[in-house]
Amino acid sequence: MDLPTSVEIVEVGPRDGLQNEATNVPTPEKISLIEALTAAGIGRLEATSFVSPRAIPQLADAEDVLSGLPSGNGVVYGGLIPNERGYERAKAAGVGEVVLVGAATESYCRANLNRSVDKVLDGFTPIAARGREDGIHVRANISTVFGDPFEGRPDRDQVLRVVSRVVESGIEDIVLSDTIGIANPRQVFDVFTLVREAHPDIDFGAHFHDTRGLAAANVLATLGAGITSFDASIGGLGGSPNAPGAGGNVATEDLAYMLAQMGIETGIDLDLLMDASDLLERLVGHPLKTRIDRSLLDDPSGAR
């Protein structure tokens, strides 16, 4: 089995997870959660979102979260941004990277971002340029690459066209997202193989939801296509307010366990990750959607 020897897990729970929670987690607890995650070995994460506080009140404290985080520890704290105003805020807050959101399909793009796919992509170019100038890494996350909640699956030409436009905007790090958890392993292998062949110099990442129980299999297929960067959300939190039936993200716990079992290096300490998981469960006040818990980490025999 020809698989990468190491993989980067990009934690998105503090942003993608918490924005979908009914509970507003207080700022100090958000900071504690992020510190628990980085203590476990997470080196890159979406810490918050610089969108309108009216749109996502759960993340209205973006600046306060960033200013409360330790620096100089090598961790890349990222923030989602909707536009140049968001870029300004994120830059002022001291993020290491910004994440732009686009979509591969018109229906979801309009529902989620209230603009056409092309209009959204038009906004990427100036931000890519500013990021290069400011030394802030720019990442693009393309939603609904594997299926749209309203119009079904985009064809390959559409996916290739959108990815090419993102590349033309000057962004060199592109995440393809299965926003509604509808992807299957053959599909993700084919799509990632296709985009890598079309753009061999671009860093591609994967963002899966576990809505239909196929996230782990999709990760395996994506590894087989040579991808080494995976978004995951602690506790399997997440979804999309604008995608009916999106389900939760693949849980960081589940992904880290799977990769560890396969001998693929992630830098994550599973016991410490379970500490972060326990903390999150207390903060959100409901059971988490993971397949792995502390009791399942070890072989029943006591071997690990």
Place this chain on the structure above:
Amino acid sequence: MDLPTSVEIVEVGPRDGLQNEATNVPTPEKISLIEALTAAGIGRLEATSFVSPRAIPQLADAEDVLSGLPSGNGVVYGGLIPNERGYERAKAAGVGEVVLVGAATESYCRANLNRSVDKVLDGFTPIAARGREDGIHVRANISTVFGDPFEGRPDRDQVLRVVSRVVESGIEDIVLSDTIGIANPRQVFDVFTLVREAHPDIDFGAHFHDTRGLAAANVLATLGAGITSFDASIGGLGGSPNAPGAGGNVATEDLAYMLAQMGIETGIDLDLLMDASDLLERLVGHPLKTRIDRSLLDDPSGAR
């Protein structure tokens, strides 16, 4: 992605699932469940077990179940047998195949079968011979190939040795089981590749538990190793009374959905399978452990 074009799902729920339930499902309802499964396209299943009714009271009605099933429909009804007395009973009841159980590890073998691995395998040879004589297909299911609840993972030499002994007994159809759901995709790919290379003329099947959420990924890796026969249990029922923390089998619903999404033929109609799933839920009186339900079968967009 180089995957088989069609796969056989061997349903084990009426045996492996129901034997782990607290509720005794009445014989007519077991027959209804099996009929619902075969109506959905299941062509081969473990209908019951010809073990001592004292050991497994839930399956004490083995003969009555078999005699109540329709014949001449091409469905292969199998029965698990512990020994030659079980073989006699299964043959008299008219099974199409018998399933023998062994193990790859001593600790679980003694806990589950109260004999050493070699003693258990010694019993396979006469039954293989009788099956050939009687035209009854003989299948061997080897437990704990990927991990034992007491002693951890057997090494490759041990797995190869056990498989070779089963082959020497005259059995040409061997299922490798992840009894406690501890396998990972790299491991199953390696083990199935190894045994296929050692025994290219043998039919190998896989039996996974979804204890740690890796069953779908393990299926994908096993497909990649060229295996085309998978056990599954409707509703994800099952476990092992003698394996602490075994968890449930991979659910037939989840496996059939995954394969359908990948365009791999199984002969199964997912809507009719959900009818069987609904019936099972009523019979056992508790929620099933599946990732897929009827509401998740379709894309939210209405496309399938």
